[in-house]
Amino acid sequence: MxxxxxxxxxxxxxxxxxxxxxxxxxxxxxxxxxxxxxxxxxxxxxxxxxxxxxxxxxxxxxxxxxxxxxxxxxxxxxxxxxxxxRGVVFQGHALMPWLTVRQNIAFAVRSKWPDWPKTKVDEQVRKYVALVSLTPALDKKPSQLSGGMKQRVGIARAFAIEPRMxxxxxxxxxxxxxxxxxxxxxxxxxxxxxxxxxxxxxxxxxxxxxxxxxxxxxxxxxxxxxxxxxxxxxxxxxxxxxxxxxxxxxxxxxxxxxxxxxxxxxxxxxxxxx
Known part of the structure; x- marks a missing residue:
């Protein structure tokens, strides 16, 4: 295999x-x-x-x-x-501090698919938040997260737009x-x-x-x-x-x-x- x-x-x-x-x-x-x-x-x-x-x-x-x-x-x-x-993740997480995890990722998803309804956007957000094991932090803001959790949000955000690279x-x-x-x-x-x-x-x-x-x-x-x-x-x-x-x-x-x-x-x- x-x-x-x-x-x-x-x-x-x-x-x-x-x-x-x-x-x-x-x-x-x-x-x-x-x-x-x-x-x-x-x-x-x-x-x-x-x-x-x-x-x-x-x-x-x-x-x-x-x-x-x-x-x-x-x-x-x-x-x-x-x-x-192309999705990019830098050493700094580059999250918007005034938005929650859900909102940070949803912002990127809506940029890729502006015509998607809110329910579909939220489904996409939840899918990739779950993949980085952060579902309990879905509605927390970056200030409430550790450095490692912030990086996982950044990775989830990059994956959520399903980039080619x-x-x-x-x-x-x-x-x-x-x-x-x-x-x-x-x-x-x-x-x-x-x-x-x-x-x-x-x-x-x-x-x-x-x-x-x-x-x-x-x-x-x-x-x-x-x-x-x-x-x-x-x-x-x-x-x-x-x-x-x-x-x-x-x-x-x-x-x-x-x-x-x-x-x-x-x-x-x-x-x-x-």
């Missing part, structure tokens, strides 16, 4: 195509010649040191920034601005380890249930190996590039508690750590996993 799930992703159509992407600020080239694809239902993490342009790449996919060169094609159309076909910019970076693990588990379950395509920035190698089908490794900036793309060969039903028991885990983890510590300089040639 696991091999079937992986094969299904491999056989899925390409949803996102990034070609020759580059970003310059004045005379400084942050990254250049960035090329990659994302298939429908695939979870891809991008890893690299600060300053290599990870967030700028994500913002370009979201349509929040324009690249200096190159193209981003989503579902056959070039990205020229933000759109409801979900963009996550270190959404768990400010959370404690226990809360972070809980939300990672929620995210895995939702992605499995919805077959969501996800592009996520993380600094956490273990998080990348838990969540991602592929891990993109960025060389250091300036002139950063995608130095290597590592395929996660562990089964898709990965769990935090048992991840380290998989014989493939430590070779891949060591490979990623070795890249970040020793080989992230742009001139260093890539090396295969032993």
């Amino acid at each position: 696991e091999h079937g799930a992986a094969a299904a992703v491999d056989a899925a159509p390409v949803l996102v195509r990034v070609e020759g992407l580059a970003k310059r600020y004045g005379d400084t080239t942050i990254f250049e010649d960035v090329d990659f694809t994302l298939r429908q239902g695939e979870f891809v993490c991008i890893v690299g040191h600060s300053g290599c342009g990870k967030t700028t790449i994500l913002n370009t996919l979201a349509g929040l920034e324009r690249a200096s060169d190159g193209h981003v094609i989503v579902d056959g159309r070039e990205v020229v601005g933000p759109g409801l076909d 979900l963009l996550l910019d270190e959404p768990f970076g400010a959370l404690d380890a226990l809360t972070r693990g809980t939300i990672q588990d929620e995210l895995l379950k939702i992605c499995a249930a919805t077959r969501q395509t996800v592009f996520m920035i993380t600094h956490d190698v273990d998080e990348a190996l838990l969540l991602a089908d592929r891990v993109m490794l960025m060389s250091n900036g300036p002139h950063a590039r995608v130095a290597e793309i590592v395929v996660n060969t562990m089964p898709r039903s990965r769990q935090r508690a048992t991840l380290h028991h998989d014989p493939q885990y430590y070779p891949m983890r060591n490979h990623l750590m070795d890249f970040l510590v020793e080989r992230s300089h742009p001139l260093t040639p890539p090396r295969s996993i032993p």
Whole structure:
């Protein structure tokens, strides 16, 4: 079944195509010649040191920034601005503090489907609030929620508009380890249930190996590039508690750590996993 799930992703159509992407600020080239694809239902993490342009790449996919060169094609159309076909979750939850959980998510749902009746909007809200296990907090305001709960609301809001692609910019970076693990588990379950395509920035190698089908490794900036793309060969039903028991885990983890510590300089040639 696991091999079937992986094969299904491999056989899925390409949803996102990034070609020759580059970003310059004045005379400084942050990254250049960035090329990659994302298939429908695939979870891809991008890893690299600060300053290599990870967030700028994500913002370009979201349509929040324009690249200096190159193209981003989503579902056959070039990205020229933000759109409801792409949901974004940042490290800060960005909830409207004067609205309840229900109202925050309903606002996004109505933006996507303005003609829906109130009952259908509320049904959609309840569905995704339940998926992140927050039904008891449905009518609470952000000030009454913990940091982890706020992030779960942000994730539910992004999923509730049923985007073609979900963009996550270190959404768990400010959370404690226990809360972070809980939300990672929620995210895995939702992605499995919805077959969501996800592009996520993380600094956490273990998080990348838990969540991602592929891990993109960025060389250091300036002139950063995608130095290597590592395929996660562990089964898709990965769990935090048992991840380290998989014989493939430590070779891949060591490979990623070795890249970040020793080989992230742009001139260093890539090396295969032993």
